[in-house]
Amino acid sequence: xxxxxxxxxxxxxxxxxxKKVSHQGDEMWSTIILIFELTILFVLVAIAYYIVAxxxxxxHEKNKSYSEHLTEFQGAHEEGEITRDEFQKIRKHLAGKxxxxxxxxx
Numbered sequence: 001x002x003x004x005x006x007x008x009x010x011x012x013x014x015x016x017x018x019k020k021v022s023h024q025g026d027e028m029w030s031t032i033i034l035i036f037e038l039t040i041l042f043v044l045v046a047i048a049y050y051i052v053a054x055x056x057x058x059x060h061e062k063n064k065s066y067s068e069h070l071t072e073f074q075g076a077h078e079e080g081e082i083t084r085d086e087f088q089k090i091r092k093h094l095a096g097k098x099x100x101x102x103x104x105x106x
Contacts, residue, residue, distance in 0.1 A: 066097040 070091060077087040 066094050066101050070094045070098065 073082065073087060073090045073094075076082050077084065082090075
């Protein structure tokens with residue numbers, strides 16, 4: 001018969017004096033938790049914005065015309081990142097593509 005034992009435990013627990021709980025401390029912790037949650041929300045929004053900006057930039061770069069690519073390679077050649085021979089090969093390769101692109105626009 002476990003019920004009388006549990007009944008005695010409940011009666012004993014009721015006799016233990018309870019501490020007075022200060023609601024002021026609860027309000028402080030609620031405020032701290034709210035600030036922490038808002039900070040986490042802000043960080044997550046910033047991360048989402050960064051990811052969307054990177055994806056949007058990547059999509060924009062994929063839609064560059066061949067003449068824009070040639071301009072970038074010309075800048076790389078002028079800065080010494082690629083040699084003159086490499087630039088000439090790239091220019092010859094892109095020249096046909098640029099001509100085709102120009103005809104399609106007309």
